Amino acid sequence: MPVGTQGTMKGITARQLEALGCRICLGNTYHLGMRPGPELIKQANGLHGFMNWPQSLLTDSGGFQMVSLVELSEVTEEGVRFRSPYDGEEILLTPEKSIKIQNALGSDIMMQLDDVVSSTVRGPRVEEAMYRSIRWLDRCIAANSKPDQQNLFAIVQGGLDPALRTKCLEEMTQRDVPGFAIGGLSGGEAKDRFWRMVTLSTDRLPRGKPRYLMGVGYATDLVVCVALGCDMFDCVFPTRTARFGSALVPWGSLPVKNKQFAKDFRPIDENCDCPTCRRYSRAFLHALFRSETAAMHLLTVHNIAYQLNLMRSIRESIVEQRFPQFVRDFMRTMYGSRERYPPWAMEALASVNITLE
């Protein structure tokens, strides 16, 4: 799910995004709640109408901004107090307020407001946040004025502590929600703790409901986490790295803005069918990147196409019962040889009986 934080996928139109095959993307409650605000968006026929997006939308609660904009925030039982970077005003984001904004936005999937702590934080704060997230989940469920139209997902917390995470899972799975997110990970923690928390979570989440791993990410992480039982992912990485001049390819990434591509007349990926690869060469993108925003837009289109194509290939391989072989091929293409395979990935895959040769 590409991330269109402020009601837009930076640099491309809703139509372009849809034409790439995207069927769901993200909007952000904190940013949109600040500007232009829920009242105006409600008048514009919700976020779908405001963005002119005919497919599905998922809105984050605003919780992650607690971590990413932490200098500006303070957390209490009531909610999160922010000092808005937009106008310097103080706002209190409570579970009720977050849901109210998301109801106005009209997203198809809404996220509970959770008490997010960075995965690198240790100590009692992690436990506090975990229990509070459960209480906030209940408040969010109660505050949802459109349970038949908007799907409220719970977000499992507990940091990197197996006991805390297990406790959270026990509690949250008792609530009747249409889906579960695995939160509090993908924040710079060591990969071999990361995957163990992911698999611990998927082991305890119901099989019949979607599992959304928040903030993931890189291609390898996506493939491994699908193997561990995750269904949905979001990450700013592909679109952000495009704006910084990097194109994603099955064997890594190409920093097109680097000099080495000045006379490289091949497309980014000869096997890619996206509008960028069909028409433009690395050399042209390199030349364009120096001065024109169009270069960023072209790379954004390609990177989104890359991600969507990766996920489609994964789905096809699952349906055709050859997912383990898909994983082997993927790893070989990405890393070249076994010595280069990341150990955490090999362990994680081995834990679900996928062995790499």
Next chain:
Amino acid sequence: MTCRVLIGPGKRAAYVREAAGASQDLHAACQLTSMKLSLSKVVSGCRLGTLTNLGKNGVQTMELPGCLLYTKTGSPPHLTHDTLQAIKGVPAVVQLTLSTLVELHEVLEEYKEGIGKFIGMPESVLYCSLHDPGSPCPSGYNNNKTVSIWGYGGRMEMTGSKFMSMQRALQPDWIQCLSDGDTISGETSRKRAKKSVDRSLSFLDECLQLQEKSPELQGSVMVGVIEGGDMLEERLRSARETAKRPVGGFLLDGFQGQAMAKETKLKLMASVTAELPEDKPRLIHGIGKPDEVLECIERGVDVFESFYPYQVTERGCALSFSYDYNPDPEAAVIKQNGIQDAGKNGTEKDINETSKADPEITSFEIF
């Protein structure tokens, strides 16, 4: 008579050599499909017509009066091929600027297949002008042998041969000839105006000669550039002399900027176009606002740039104006003194806010 053979770049050189060798077959081998201007009407000095047989394949057309598609480094600003396709009525002829492409000389020489394919517009008709209309050049850098182009990396001096070498790598359909248009920053002396004409004619002759010897450019049209600053005599001399050369069209240069009084500008334009053959297009640079475009059309100009929408965009405005134009002299005076139509749908407050936002805002846009 020069014979223009319009076929794909890869085969062009071989075909020309072959055709030249078999002189009796030359006529038969020649496809006389060079650019053609058909005038359907002339009303009060305004020309209505069509340019046909444009482009590498000779099948593109352009309605006149018309405009070019503005690009920077070969891309319309902010737009990709897909978003461009979503716009109705995109101009058939694309304007490239040497200043935004000059750093790609080496790359294009290695690429060999021309700028059109490189920028992902292999089917478009391409016009290469010297300078980017959005970024006026500093004055005082041209001399008898060179014209300075301001690329992203700084100033580059172009001799006739370096210029043509670049054009061989670009392979555009229309080429603004190397010319000295440095007469637009303040008062131009008669001497300076004369120099701009002399130098430009000299460059024109040099470049036409070099074009003869360049197989890659046999299908390209050289646009002669009319200079002369604000001196009527020099303008007429430039027009007459340029018209004697085998150019495919004319560029009225040196009318950019605010240095020349409006009356003088318009009078000179009319005088210049009166000297030019009817069957070749007249281009102008630096004119963007709708009212100014109309004034130029009334004085025999056919082709305009479209940098103006880009400038409006960059100051956060949207173009919004009625196509009903009443060239009322009184209203024109009021317009010149401030923002007029911006207040039509808004209040007094809006006008003040608008003018505070950007002094460049015209009456054709909303903030």
